[in-house]
Amino acid sequence: MIGLVNAELLKLRRRWASYVVLLVLLVLMTLVYVLIGLTSPRGGGMVTNLVIQFPSAYAVINQFIFGLGSLLAVSYAAAIGGADWNWGVLRVIVARGEGRSRYIFAKFLGIAIACTIGVLIAYAAGIVLTFLGAALAGTSAGDPLAGAGGTTLLHSLVSGVFVLLQRAAIGFAVAVLLRSQVAGVVVGIVLYIGENILSTILLAITFGSSVLSGLDTHGSQWFQFLPFSIGDSVLSAATPSSISGDLSRAALEPVALVPAALAVGLYLLGALVVAMVATERAEIA
Amino acid sequence: MAIVTRGLTKRYGSRLAVDGLDLNVPRGQVYGFLGPNGSGKTTTLRMLVGLIRPNAGDIQVLGQPWSWRDRRRMFRIGAMIETPAFYPYLTGRDNLRVFAATGAPTPATRVEEVLEAVGLADRARDKVRTYSLGMRQRLGIAVALLSDPDLLLLDEPANGLDPAGIVAMRELLRYLTDRGKTVLVSSHILPEVQQLADIVGIIDRGRLVREGPMAALLAGGAQVRVLVRPDEIQRAVVALGQLGVAVEPASPDGPHAAWITVRVPSDQASTCNRLLAEQGIFASAIDATSDLESVFLSLTAGAGMDMDSATNGPPTGWGESETRR
Secondary structure, three states: OOOHHHHHHHHHHHOOOHHHHHHHHHHHHHHHHHHHHOOOOOOHHHHHHHHHOOHHHHHHHHHHHHHHHHHHHHHHHHHHHHHHHHOHHHHHHOOOOOHHHHHHHHHHHHHHHHHHHHHHHHHHHHHHHHHHHHHHHHHOOOOOOOHHHHHHHHHHHHHHHHHHHHHHHHHHHHHHHHHHHHHHHHHHHHHHHHHHHHHHHHHHHHHHHHHHOOOOEEEHHHHHHHHHHHHEEEEEEEEEOHHHHHHHHHHHHOOOHHHHHHHHHHHHHHHHHHHHHHHHHHHOO | OOOOEEEEEEEEEEEEEEEEEEEEEEEOEEEEEEOOOOOOHHHHHHHHOOOOOOOEEEEEEEOOOEEOOOOOHHHHHHEEOOOOOOOOOOOOOOOOOOOOOOOOOOOHHHHHHHHHHOHHHOOOOOHHHHHEEEEHHHHHHHHHHHOOOEEEEEEOOOOOOOOHHHHHHHHHHHHHHHOOOOEEEEEHHHHHHHHOOEEEEEEEEEEEEEEEEHHHHHHHOEEEEEEEEEHHHHHHHHHHHHOOOEEEOOOOOOOOEEEEEEOOHHHHHHHHHHHHHOOOOOOOOEEEOHHHHHHHHHHHHOOOOOOOOOOOOOOOOOOOOOOOO
């Protein structure tokens, strides 16, 4: 298994997509932080300071890396997962006597390692860019590890990577089911964005009905447990200052961390099982 | 036996791709697996390496029953099915490394050995996307050789190879069989198979129509050609028709003598000559030499023909690296 994972890492290291995906994220983050720094008043305003001062700045970094980053991770995992079908290499691997499930699992482990490294790099860049934004705005970013900063950082990374990998696993499974990297990427993105839109609409309906009925908040709703939405609950619970968490908390009772994390874990496991079973049963022509 | 199949059947919807196939591939020999396009050759190979599941029938590989889940048996088989497939963005060497990590445990030194064996050592650092079709074919053979298999299954291995490459491949496969390995080659390049194979199996519409030693197949050759004057063609056809087999006159549009092909074994050439002489027709020439192509055509009735005639070059190894695509 170690040899298989090493081979996957070799493939990912040599593939441009691994670098392009990270580069897209870093360029977008850099642009946003530079713009914030340049357009905010000297000394920063109240809103600006939320973005470029720790510990509240972690929420913005999380939004970039686990929000936009999730979309990129879904695309990346789908592209990697579908490529073996597109290039026909799976038949070479199976004909060499490799176990299909074993190979799919090793492939996802490789993707998981690559995504984790990408998150660490992007997170480090996010902290550096926060300092850059603060410097451009003529204010101080503060100490990222001061007070609860260290804990927030740790919780953000652990829960964020967990959620990001679950979302990547869904993209991966979709591509394996469709046996195509392009179809996997497109359908993965459509599912991700589609679910976000659906959740937003359902949230608005729920919020509207709560206003009409004079309730402050509703209990947890079924759509909070949808595959991509449940990750937001984990991020929201693990890092209380998350923007998405604050918005949904206005209308809904958030899903607690443990059930949310369990649901994310089940989705992750389910996606992998689906990918493995689909590959086991596939007739490879 | 290296491979035995009994009643091997594969159905796609209502179409029978392979219909009760009984193959017998002896150990230590080159087995030529022939058939027209769409006759079921590749489908059979896919079943033999577990890519697809048969609907019925049994497979024995290297003396043991085999099912598609028996992946460890595959460790002793090297295969190149259909067109060779690689990661285009990796070099030839890196492709071999990543494939070596799958399936049978393969020592790292084996990668360099197989690169040398297929004559790609000097291009091993180039990305596969820059390889010509022939180079990809050679790399595909290298992948099949990675685990030093006892049984090699090669689907159209000569595709895209230049004449020198074809000769080198033939020598490599001979070298492997001399060392006790078994090679099954599926091909439609009949002159190549004729030179290479010890045993031949011919499949048509999913069924095995002939299997046996190449020498026996050719000895019972399937045609005799006689050369007569154009004005004697009609009478010659009538005379040869007494054999009760197909007689195919060449079109008598030229002023010179024309060939008539009689679909009978080559050992009946003297009978043909006698029948003509009895009618006062004296053939200018009789060609009773038999080749695999004529045997193949007579057995498959020319179904789905798509055959190349490969010319063989001097035995100069794999030759220069071919032009990039």
